[in-house]
Amino acid sequence: MEYRCVTDLAKLQDYLGGARLVAFDFETAPREGYRSDVKSALDAHKADIVGVSFSVSEGTAVYVPLRHKTGKNAGSPEKVMRWLAERVFANREIVKIAHNLSFEAMFLYALGIVQQPPCYDTIAAAQMTLKSNTTFRTLADSGLKTLVPELFGEKLPGFETVTAGRYFDELDPQDEETIRYACADSDYTLRLYYLFNNWFDRYLPKHRFIVEKLESPASVYVGLMKYNGLLVDEELMLKKQAEAEERIKQLKEEIAFMIGDVNIGANASTSAFKKYLYDDLKLPVFKTTAKYQEAMDDEAMILLAEWCRENRPELAALFELVQEYRKWGKIKSTYIDGYLEHIDSVTGRIHPDLFPLGTETGRFAARNPNLQNCPRKDNDPVGVRNFFIAPTGKALLSLDFSQIELRVGAFYCRDERMLETYRNNGDIHAQTTSVIYRIPFEQAADKNAEHYKERRATAKNCNFGVFYGLFPKGLQRNLKFKAGLDTPLPECERIIANLKAGYPKLAQWQEETKKRAASRRYTETWLGRRRYLPDIASADWGKKSFAERCALNTPIQGTAADILKLALGRIIEGLPWRMWLRPVLQIHDELVFELPEDKVREAGAFIKACMEERPFEEFDVPIVAEAAFGVRFGELKEIIEGVNT
Incomplete structure (x- = not known):
């Protein structure tokens, strides 16, 4: 391997030359005040870029140290990054390749740089390739240290082995092991780029387009959202937490008054409560679990409540209390306690992990916390969305696709x-x-x-x-x-x-789509995102029926997700001229931003244009994005053209 450390900007310029494909990787380390914090090196609010490795041809790479505490660094980190921003990261003539591009995009954004397309995320490419005949790689299958041994037969040294308990900035950048570790990441990222693209070109060419034009820009967008996060009103959250605790206590007492000292637990689904309902009260079983046990979920409680209203009216109130108790329990545990534990001590914000390939249809998923399931105000007695606020002098702006799945469905069925x-x-x-x-x-x-x-x-x-x-x-x-x-x-x-x-064309489209999926054993979106359905030929009616629903669901829900991701790419291209516009959240078909109050109309027009642009030539149904703004996420007011300012 031709790996070397470069501290002279002229030598870096010489290595990069006129390359049109550049793989890169950041090494990071926490700032002084956060060196005892777990995972602080991964947080752009607590850490800095220590060095950057680049690879422009397989088997070669250079490492540029910027902030090592020992050895020689490459002059001023700010000067080097300014040059790299202009020459590489914002250069629209160069394909920028990284493994987990959202991480690099987040650290660049912290420096005021929005990574521009064309770009390529090899971790997204990994998830768009097959690990078996009908199964795509998961995120867990797609780490660099997992892929390189599997695909190249080469074991990469682990971070812990190289650092031996130190942070990366404590390593000597001229040491051979440091150079090998840093350079291997960008070298093998470039190799993965070629390997995956050759695979796509041979087996699934449309997946290459999706990785290049949808998933990689989406990864950049995720990095920006992760960095920005959502500002929270912690005082309001604590107030609502106390109210929820009081309400739960009150409901528990009311239930105990009816059933005595039966232990109902935190969710009214304990074995003791189940025994009380089905054995002591001898209530009928309307629903069972997969293991043929008496069900205790919300649906079972609703069915029991209905039966009791007709047959045991004295018990009807019990189930109303149980439903209310469960609702408040979930609100407190998921939306109050769960959100409170994820407030960042530095920013006062929540920075959820978002996954653009978190579902089989291509829709986003989220965790830590899962803001994808944030309740809408029409089903939320606490006002959870009001926890998220704009800073003084700023506003939150939301743009939401109007009925995008129904529009895509109309496009498909041609009714x-x-x-x-x-x-x-x-x-x-x-x-x-x-x-x-x-x-x-x-x-x-x-x-x-x-x-x-x-x-x-x-x-x-x-x-x-x-x-x-x-x-x-x-x-x-x-x-x-x-x-x-x-x-x-x-x-x-x-x-x-x-x-x-x-709607006569609807049933026709459904039957044709199911037949096509049964013949191919897969379904796909309009742009070619594929989902394999081996169970569509199953003799088990339940498995076959589920596969048929997936055959109908994926083209519509997946194409809607693809349309959203195409919009993200357009937004990214316009952000360098609008650095005041800060993406903070993606939730279902909605994009949320934080921005100065006086920029709402300008930003709304820009984002609306990005979202409503025809996604591909064949799409002939109007797309509508509805805009709303306000200080609290739960109290946004719709922007009506010519009325709001």
């Missing part, structure tokens, strides 16, 4: 009535109400009409489930548990029959 509704900026829920109840559109859209609310609730549940092969029983269950509507099964059957008759 003229659906397409016409969206092209005319119509009300798809009113249109579906008209279809399933066979009433005039005007009546379906009239908020003062008889049965308006329940009919619209039914139409919404149909719309959000129909593309995925909704059955009458599934519709009945959704209406019951999501909309609180008791709809007889024959009525659900009639609704779905009317739906298929009213």
